[in-house]
Amino acid sequence: MFDRIFAEYLVKNNLLKEDELKRIYSGQEKRYVRLGVIAISEKLMTIEQVEEINELQAIYDKRFGDIAISEGYLTPEQVNRLLVLQGNPFLAFMQAVIDLDLMSAEDFDKALVAYQKDNGLTLMNMEELKSCAIDRIIPLYMYDQPEPLQALCGVMIRTIVRLVDNHVFIRKPMTVKQAHYPALSLQELKGDYRITTALAGDVEETMYKAAVAFAGSDNIVGREDGLDAMCELINCVNGLYASDVSNRDIDIDMVAPTSRNNEGDMKSESILVIPMVVCGNEMDMFMVYDKDYEIGD
Amino acid sequence: MAKILVVDDSKIIRRVLVNTLKEAGHEVIAEAANGEEALKELENVAPDLVTLDITMPVMDGLEALKAIREKYPDLKVIMISAAGQKNKVLQALKDGALDFIRKPFEKEDMLETIGKYV
Numbered sequence: 047m048f049d050r051i052f053a054e055y056l057v058k059n060n061l062l063k064e065d066e067l068k069r070i071y072s073g074q075e076k077r078y079v080r081l082g083v084i085a086i087s088e089k090l091m092t093i094e095q096v097e098e099i100n101e102l103q104a105i106y107d108k109r110f111g112d113i114a115i116s117e118g119y120l121t122p123e124q125v126n127r128l129l130v131l132q133g134n135p136f137l138a139f140m141q142a143v144i145d146l147d148l149m150s151a152e153d154f155d156k157a158l159v160a161y162q163k164d165n166g167l168t169l170m171n172m173e174e175l176k177s178c179a180i181d182r183i184i185p186l187y188m189y190d191q192p193e194p195l196q197a198l199c200g201v202m203i204r205t206i207v208r209l210v211d212n213h214v215f216i217r218k219p220m221t222v223k224q225a226h227y228p229a230l231s232l233q234e235l236k237g238d239y240r241i242t243t244a245l246a247g248d249v250e251e252t253m254y255k256a257a258v259a260f261a262g263s264d265n266i267v268g269r270e271d272g273l274d275a276m277c278e279l280i281n282c283v284n285g286l287y288a289s290d291v292s293n294r295d296i297d298i299d300m301v302a303p304t305s306r307n308n309e310g311d312m313k314s315e316s317i318l319v320i321p322m323v324v325c326g327n328e329m330d331m332f333m334v335y336d337k338d339y340e341i342g343d
Numbered sequence: 344m345a346k347i348l349v350v351d352d353s354k355i356i357r358r359v360l361v362n363t364l365k366e367a368g369h370e371v372i373a374e375a376a377n378g379e380e381a382l383k384e385l386e387n388v389a390p391d392l393v394t395l396d397i398t399m400p401v402m403d404g405l406e407a408l409k410a411i412r413e414k415y416p417d418l419k420v421i422m423i424s425a426a427g428q429k430n431k432v433l434q435a436l437k438d439g440a441l442d443f444i445r446k447p448f449e450k451e452d453m454l455e456t457i458g459k460y461v
Contacts, residue, residue, distance in 0.1 A: 104447055105426050209447070257355075265358050274355045281353075281398065281425050282447055288427025300425065302352055302400040 047183055047203075048175040049074065049139035050215035050323065055161050056149075066148055071213075073142030078135050081110045084128050085120065095119050103208060107201045107286040136176045180204050187219055187320075194239050194291075195318060195333050201287045202243070202280075202331060206324060210259045210279070217321040225317045225332055229253060230306040230341060231276035232332075235284055237298035239291070240336045243284065244312065245276045247329035255325040270307060277303035306341060314339035344368040345461035348388065350381040350407070351396035351423060356446065360394060360423075363450045364457070378407025385415060391461055392419040394444070397431050405435060412439040419460050423448075 053070070056062040062070075082096035091099075091114065102113050111125035120128075143149050149157070162172050167186075174182040184200045191199075206214045227246035231253075235241045247253050249272050257266045257275030266275060281303050288298045312332055317339070320331040347369050349360045354376075361371045373388045375381035377399040393411065397404035404422060411418055422435045422443040432443045441460055444453050 101449060101452075105445060261355050261359070264362070265355055267358075271355055274353055278353050278355055278446070285425030285427035285446075289429065290427075292427065292429065297430075298427075300398050300427070302398050302403070304400075 047180060047215045048178050049136045050213055051175070051217075052136070052158070052161060053139065054215075054323075056157060059157070059160075061153070061157055062143070062148060066146075069146060070139065070142045070148065073146060074135065074138045077133065077138035077141060079132060081125075081128050081132055084131050085114070085124075088128065088131070090124055090128070091119050105286075105289075107204055107290060134176070135178045180207070187216060188318075191219075191318060192335055194241060195335050197290075198241060198243065198283070198287050199320060199331070199333065201290070202283045203322075205279070205283045205286065206256075206322075209282070210256050211325045214322060214324050217323075219318055219320045222317050222319055223313065223315065225312045225319050225330070226309065227306070227312060227330070227332075227341075228309045229273055230310070230312070230332075231273050231280055231303060232305065232341065233277065233280045233284055233303035234301040235288065235298045236301060238296045239298050241298075242332075242334040242339055243280055244332040244341075245280060245329055246312075246332055247324075247327065249273060249307070252324065252327035252329045255327060256329065259325055270305075273305035273307060277305055308343060310341055310343045312339055312341045344370065345391040345457070346370045346372045346389070347457075347461075348373050348375065348381065348384060348390040348393045350375045350378070350393060350399070350404070352376050352399040353396070356396070356423070359450075360453070363453060367454050369457075369461075378402030378404060378410070381407050382410055382414075385411070385418075390418070392421065392457065394421050394423055394457070395440070396423045397428055397435065398425065405431060405438065408435055408438050408440055421457060421460070 053067055057064050085091040086093055086096055099110055099113050114120040115122055140154055144151055171186055180203050181200055184196055188196045229249040230244050230246045232244035249269050253272035253276055257272040260279055261275045284300050314334045315337045318333040322329050347364055349357050349371055351357045357374050364371050372390055373384040375384050379402040395404045408420055420440045422440045424432050424443050425446050442456055444456050
């Protein structure tokens with residue numbers, strides 16, 4: 047994720063050009079391989095075992111390596127070795143920028159220092175960002191939010207990475223009392239926690255692209271299908287979260303999702319808005335914790 | 344092959360289910376977007392099996408299941424659930440559902456589960 051966040055920073059500060067990003071990302075992809083592929087290549091797992099883990103990832107919001115360990119296919123030492131072999135997407139991004147002679151290593155490093163200063167971050171924060179690990183990055187953006195929102199946001203981002211766009215990234219969240227949406231898909235969780243999660247975005251661009259990535263182009267026919275697919279995505283995310291917290295005896299139930307095809311405003315005492323970029327387009331996640339809300343024209 | 348009623352509030356999920364079932368040679372004789380619609384459809388069609396989503400507006404899957412078991416005790420029902428609905432799935436199995444399919448599902452797994460009962 048930080049590769050994309052930093053790329054946006056570099057473009058905004060005229061250190062890279064927007065039209066150079068495609069080449070950089072292509073170079074980056076060549077350098078970054080999925081853990082399962084490396085495991086097969088290293089003859090630590092079979093194709094069938096990797097496919098089984100990929101299916102289990104859809105059910106449990108857990109990392110490939112963690113599930114492989116719990117299923118007995120890999121040891122922790124083997125997972126660590128695979129992670130070393132895999133490398134880091136941010137480093138792959140940096141390498142691609144340098145290899146394409148778009149920035150020198152020294153200038154890249156200076157830009158990182160500037161980013162750190164501009165955002166009031168510590169060295170430890172920067173290490174967490176550069177790890178590109180979602181569960182280390184989310185707390186940096188949501189340190190002042192209740193734990194359930196941090197956790198649910200983490201599940202949302204990891205699920206989007208797995209099922210929609212592995213280059214999704216977030217921008218600085220904000221808390222508002224009124225949030226405008228071009229179109230909206232929403233679901234409530236109730237029970238021990240009351241959380242409302244929504245995805246808001248332009249239907250034709252953002253929702254449609256994300257819907258095709260999520261459900262496949264054969265199944266997305268019209269505008270409303272985009273919203274429907276986003277409802278299913280939120281349902282999937284909330285289900286994973288509910289499953290996870292049930293292990294701590296926290297009982298939550300999912301209300302049927304709903305959507306709004308026309309623009310309107312969400313109003314509440316406190317709405318957390320997390321701007322995201324999904325499939326190259328802007329989409330917001332709205333979260334309301336333990337408060338009433340209204341949506342409408 | 345079987346005659347199937349597909350019940351889910353998500354048009355996308357219904358489309359995926361219908362397309363997959365048809366490709367496998369089953370006949371989808373009706374669709375419904377909630378439990379109430381499903382019961383109305385059952386007054387006019389006689390499926391071999393129903394796929395029934397748990398979380399739906401108007402009448403959810405658990406309520407619909409109870410009504411189906413009462414009126415059509417021999418009708419086979421398979422629940423469609425999201426992760427995190429373990430308690431509801433267990434309740435549905437106690438109330439007479441034969442099995443469940445978890446979303447998001449792999450088509451082969453879905454067909455294999457349905458294939459056990461038809």
